[in-house]
Amino acid sequence: MKQRTYELTISPTGEVEIHVDGFKGKGCLEAIKLFEQMVGETKDVRHTSGFYEPEEDVHLHSERHH
C-alpha cells in the first residue's frame, strides 16, 4: 500500500487550497478530482516537478465507505 498525504488549507473566506503529495505523474489530478467532489470547483492548479515524472498506476476510490 502507498501512503498519500494531503495538506488542506481552508481560508477565512472558505476557499480551499490542497497540496497533493506522494504521486508521480498525473495521478495527482485524480486526487484533486476527489476533493472537487467534496468542495466545489477548481479555480487554479499549479504543478510541481513531480507532475512530470513517469506515470504510476493510480486508482483512487471516490465512493464513500458505508
Added chain:
Amino acid sequence: MSAVAVLTPIVVASWPAISSAVATAAVSLGFKVLQDANQEGVSLDVETETARKVTLNVPHSEVVTGTLGRDQRLRMSRDGVMAEFSRDARGRAAVCVTGAGYSEEQLRAIGEELGGRMVQQYMLTKLKNEMAARGMDLVEETVDESQSIRLRVRHWQN
C-alpha cells in the same frame, strides 16, 4: 509533492447545517447568537430607522429547505451591530448587517467576514465527514495567524 489546487467552495446544504456553521463562525468572531428576535430588546426592524443596513449574498450557496424551513433565520449581535442570516428569495444564504454609527463599508466588511467564516466552518465539517467516509485519516488540525484552518490528511492506497 505533485500539485497544488485552489478550489472554490460550493455550499448546498440544509438550514440546520448552515445554521450550525453560522453559529460557530459568529462565536469565533465575538458575536453573541440571539435565541429569538427580541432578545436584548433589539430587532433589525427597529434599528433600521436610525442605522444603516447592508444585505449580502453568500456566493455559491444554496439553502435546501422544505416548507417548514422557509422562515428560519439566525441573529447575532456584537458591539451594536446586528447580523441576521437567512435564506433569500432565490434560495441563497444571505446576511443582513445593521448598526448605528457604522459606515456602509464597515457593515459590508463585517457581513463579508461573517459569510466567509460561515463557509469556512461549513467546509471544515463537510471535509471531515467526507474524508472519514472515504477512509482518510485526519492527523493534524491547526489554525494559523491568518485564521486559516490547516488540515494534514493521510490516505493509504493499494
